[in-house]
Amino acid sequence: MVFPKSPKSSVCSKCHAPAAVFLAYAPTHLCGHHFMEMFEKRFRKTIRELGLIKKNSTVALALSGGKDSTVLLHLLSDLQRSLPFKLVAITIDEGIANYRSKTLIVAKRECKKLRVPLRVVSFKKESGKKLDEILRADKSLLPCSVCGVFRRHLLNKSAKEAGANLLAIGHNLDDMAQTVLMNLMRNEPLRLVRFGEPLADDEKFVPRIRPLMRAPEKEVAIYAMLKGFKVTFTECPYAHSALRQEIRNHLNELEEKYPGTKIRIFNSFVTMDGWMRKGIGNGFAGQKFKRSHCKTCGEPSSAEECAYCGIISKL
């Protein structure tokens, strides 16, 4: 069986072994071995071309235990053989019953296997309350908003504590393309420019890298499967953004009919991002993007008090 659907009785374009994967956007058939080779090459090329990781960096990986971050853990661990850098993993335990506990097992097991030090940072320990408790206490809070604010804050803080100068995130190509469209549809163009990298340098902000940003989600899943990684595919019980779900479905339909749509959206964004950064840089940098720190916790914040401390103070 070749995944996804493809012309019948096909063979790998590299070695003529039976094909395991069909890449419609290429279009090409690959056996399992050559698919994994292509996947790993693309990962290393992304790192190299964009200069994502420098020699002797310390990279903190945001490890949820899901397929994307687990695949990224293995790829980064492999990469250490050819590029000397330090790798640590951080798992945020939000305190979501019947969900995080499962992926925490994966995170701990995979880190132990690869001898990557793991820090588990819990909402409960940091703020006194689990996410479940926070949401029960204040029904007006939106789960994904609170969780996003807390996770971003704690990831940045613990990455710094771990001595990291880079924070690696498991975002794949689908996440990137969806985010481009979502920010367009919400009229938040500034977020679009910010999501490449922060517009203002700040020594308290650990820059994020997304080494899987050119890997379609489907391929990350196939890679995890072929490598035999035992990841859980449990979904977070809190409602996902309805808009993201909608856009995900539309994008998948468009990709099916016009293979390569996701990577073209992403490439458009990269080009436009370059122009926009230049335009913004000359326009209002220094005024709008001055460094600013939260008066309560001292972490980077665009307002006087950061969103994290804002929520904490009301708990």
Next chain:
Amino acid sequence: MVFPKSPKSSVCSKCHAPAAVFLAYAPTHLCGHHFMEMFEKRFRKTIRELGLIKKNSTVALALSGGKDSTVLLHLLSDLQRSLPFKLVAITIDEGIANYRSKTLIVAKRECKKLRVPLRVVSFKKESGKKLDEILRADKSLLPCSVCGVFRRHLLNKSAKEAGANLLAIGHNLDDMAQTVLMNLMRNEPLRLVRFGEPLADDEKFVPRIRPLMRAPEKEVAIYAMLKGFKVTFTECPYAHSALRQEIRNHLNELEEKYPGTKIRIFNSFVTMDGWMRKGIGNGFAGQKFKRSHCKTCGEPSSAEECAYCGIISKL
């Protein structure tokens, strides 16, 4: 009956008369009178805020005879009462059997009614062949590509001949939002920046204005209906772009669920366009965007020979 579907037994938010239209993105109900007032106000605001038409300009309107350009003809004609400018209309007759002949009747009738001078420019007279004949002669040509190249060329040329310094196009909000997404999905970001206005000034290029760019397609249709304009809703018999059709449907679905999506996409684009133009201007203006004219016809062209002359030479 209120169009589109809306909460029952609703009244106009302005005068409490029975509502005729429900604007989900506002959200507000309007009677026919107040809907038309809103529609016309938005049109004048767009012209004013963006400085689209200056006093004593000569505006050539690309008039197909469909709903968008016919509505624009009436609005521009009305506008002449408060803003002195010259208005002429240009209809391109591509030579498409059982299609253009119908809209030509509308164009002629409405121009006569409003006393707007009309030029009919035909593919046949200009190039010796109707579109139908060109496509029959060379089966490899894509209808929309040939037609687009010819129409753009002839509109620009006849606008100049009519002494116009502006070319008004009936593009509505849906066209704009679709184009933003299409250019993203095709990885043609430069087209995106160009479609606001040309990146290089050229005395041979008549700048285009799109005064309906903030009017949703549905509202243009409702306005035409309420005003009693007798426009035809015939579709061009040549296959429309499959991708545009797809994107149109997705956008309509998203607009239904998240009212205001189209205008937010458009507003994002406007903001990003400003940043990109600044970035490009400082980056490679003067090199990539130097003025260039076709060696055959002398019209603006990014290549040595323009696409129009390229097709003509092969006929």
